[in-house]
Amino acid sequence: MFINRYPAPGSPPATLLPHVTNGEGKKPRIRLIEYNNDRLDEREISDVGEMIRAIEAGKVTWINIDGLGDIEALRALGELFNLHPLALEDVLNTGQRAKVEQFDDHLFIVAHMVYQNAEKTICGEQVSMFLGKNYLITVQEEADYDVFDPVRVRLRAGRGSIRKAKADYLAYALLDSIIDHYFPVLDEVGCSIEDLEDNLLASPDRSIVMKLHGHRRSLTQLRRFVWPLRDLVNGLLHDNSGLVKDPTKVFLRDCYDHSVQLMDFVESYKEITTGLMELYHSSVGLRTNEVMRVLTVITSIFIPLTFIAGIYGMNFSEEKPEHLEMPLNMPELYHPWGYPGVMAVMLLIAVAQLIFFKRKKWL
Structure with a gap:
């Protein structure tokens, strides 16, 4: 030139x-x-x-x-x-x-x-x-x-x-x-x-x-x-x-x-x-912050869900063993509606967090 x-x-x-x-x-x-x-x-x-x-x-x-x-x-x-x-x-x-x-x-x-x-x-x-x-x-x-x-x-x-x-x-x-x-x-x-x-x-x-x-x-x-x-x-x-x-x-x-x-x-x-x-x-910085904010919200939602899943994970059973007493075990483990009940609680926690984040204008 x-x-x-x-x-x-x-x-x-x-x-x-x-x-x-x-x-x-x-x-x-x-x-x-x-x-x-x-x-x-x-x-x-x-x-x-x-x-x-x-x-x-x-x-x-x-x-x-x-x-x-x-x-x-x-x-x-x-x-x-x-x-x-x-x-x-x-x-x-x-x-x-x-x-x-x-x-x-x-x-x-x-x-x-x-x-x-x-x-x-x-x-x-x-x-x-x-x-x-x-x-x-x-x-x-x-x-x-x-x-x-x-x-x-x-x-x-x-x-x-x-x-x-x-x-x-x-x-x-x-x-x-x-x-x-x-x-x-x-x-x-x-x-x-x-x-x-x-x-x-x-x-x-x-x-x-x-x-x-x-x-x-x-x-x-x-x-x-x-x-x-x-x-x-x-x-x-x-x-x-x-x-x-x-x-x-x-x-x-x-x-x-x-x-x-x-x-x-x-x-x-x-x-x-x-x-x-x-x-x-x-x-570019604002876009990165937006992405990080969304990822942080998603992580925050899954933290309590992961905690609940960690406690109850792989402990459900289809039926209670015969002649086996478990006085210190969680009573929901052998309840017939224990699995869907825990899933419903986890869903309610996630929805409640989303509503809270929305009111705080974090989303």
């Missing part, structure tokens, strides 16, 4: 290691979008070397790279835009905390986008951004899915002010899309937790606990993604490099509010899962 990749311990700083699949690094997919208020050009680029020829002056350039299997392409991109080697290393090491770092002529931004695949499994991947004066470079782990389609639709249609603004507004729009896509994921988790709560109250089951444990693990991972988002947006709000303009900071305040809401949702759902785990253990 969530994959973190780190360099080997002791590796030199700025070591670039490709992400490999079956022993081979997958070539990344590079998409270039250039736009201004009047025009938008969108194309795919097969080689980083031709990118410098494709970029037009006076336009905002968005370069999106899907895939981390080719470090030479990433290194060439770093040389082309003067990107710091340590930032490029963080792009490849996908266990980074959400953050914003300031360099000479660009900002380095790390965030994590979360989405659900076709199997409704929560997936997450790191998104790295390099924000310059007139360009924005985004690097993703995979090419199959991202959460930027709403931004692409707005760019192509020219809706709103995105085509009129600079690269800082584009970076805000992408961050806003990342943050907004947390909400449907958390809503799905919340609905599942509510269903588990209803099932848990109706019939506690071990499988429900396993599902709750899975949700708790997912929420723990989501908390690790969501918690630093607030600091990331706050860092952009207080940026003093001049790359984030004041009009964009007004919109970033809305992102800050959404990140705080996400934190509240995650913490609330974690508390609910903890409470449901405790409710399960309490329900």
